[in-house]
């Protein structure tokens with residue numbers, strides 16, 4: 294449960310009085326949770342003063358007092374703590390630790406990212422749901438979030454361990470004006486955005502491991518999975534899936550991941566406000582994505598290299614059963630990993646990197662939360 298006023302890291306923004314309508318979801322397996330417009334307005338009014346009378350709510354929102362009571366009950370069922378004080382009215386005491394659209398929206402500072410949110414308390418994979426929404430015409434920046442994934446997907450066919458209510462599982466629908474061959478740059482750019490969002494929570498501890506893993510203290514804290522719907526020369530849509538271990542306890546990771554995976558809370562000892570983090574991530578993503586489309590990946594290379602834990606290190610890279618190796622120079626302007634190898638300079642497009650002789654983190658198993 295989060296306190297009503299939130300942490301200092303959560304600046305208040307003007308509350309949006311309306312809740313966006315979601316597109317047709319006829320094709321979805323499970324209906325995402327909806328948040329009625331009136332409930333959003335009741336909530337906004339309750340936030341505007343310490344105590345608000347039923348009479349005032351009813352006049353301001355133009356619904357009967359019985360309807361107000363029903364919506365207060367709905368909010369309580371979602372986990373909002375609302376006291377009813379007999380002579381004075383309703384008092385919002387605490388908001389639930391849930392990634393509800395109405396909570397994320399009020400902190401957003403973006404034009405497109407997160408301006409349309411689809412929330413699941415549970416789903417198979419937010420990437421699967423976002424892909425369906427993309428095919429159904431969802432606008433760019435549409436965000437799918439879930440409290441828990443039952444079949445979270447990682448890179449290279451791995452799974453992504455996704456326990457409930459502790460982390461962020463998010464997928465964005467994008468419609469980039471990039472050539473299909475350059476689409477992997479979106480994942481690289483997104484890693485910079487994740488690093489930017491994590492940096493204030495764990496200053497000096499954030500690193501990126503090519504292509505787009507984020508590490509804290511050398512262990513994997515976030516992973517990115519981009520999936521593309523394209524023709525040979527045209528991208529229809531990209532789904533950018535991001536998993537960030539925020540408040541995951543060591544016990545919530547399966548034993549085989551405990552040495553290589555971590556969460557922000559495990560590293561810093563402080564619980565992360567997941568809503569504030571999600572809104573901050575939307576802002577960081579929109580900034581890097583717009584820059585990528587406007588100026589090209591070259592404009593982000595210096596920042597990517599500054600976060601990289603691989604520069605100057607000896608690595609091996611595996612891709613589709615092929616193995617190569619060498620000393621990492623950095624990224625080139627197209628996002629390829631540049632190696633000084635036995636055959637001279639190599640530019641690697643895709644693969645799985647392992648450091649020769651240890652850390653960033655060790656690679657084990659078929660789950661992807663590890664580094």
Ligand code: BTN
Pocket residue numbers: 417418419420421442444445446447448449451453461462463464506515516517518534535536537661662
């Ligand atoms: C990796 O292997 O490092 C990528 C992991 C990506 C996980 C995220 S969680 C949200 C989105 N939905 C998924 O099923 N996967 C991505």
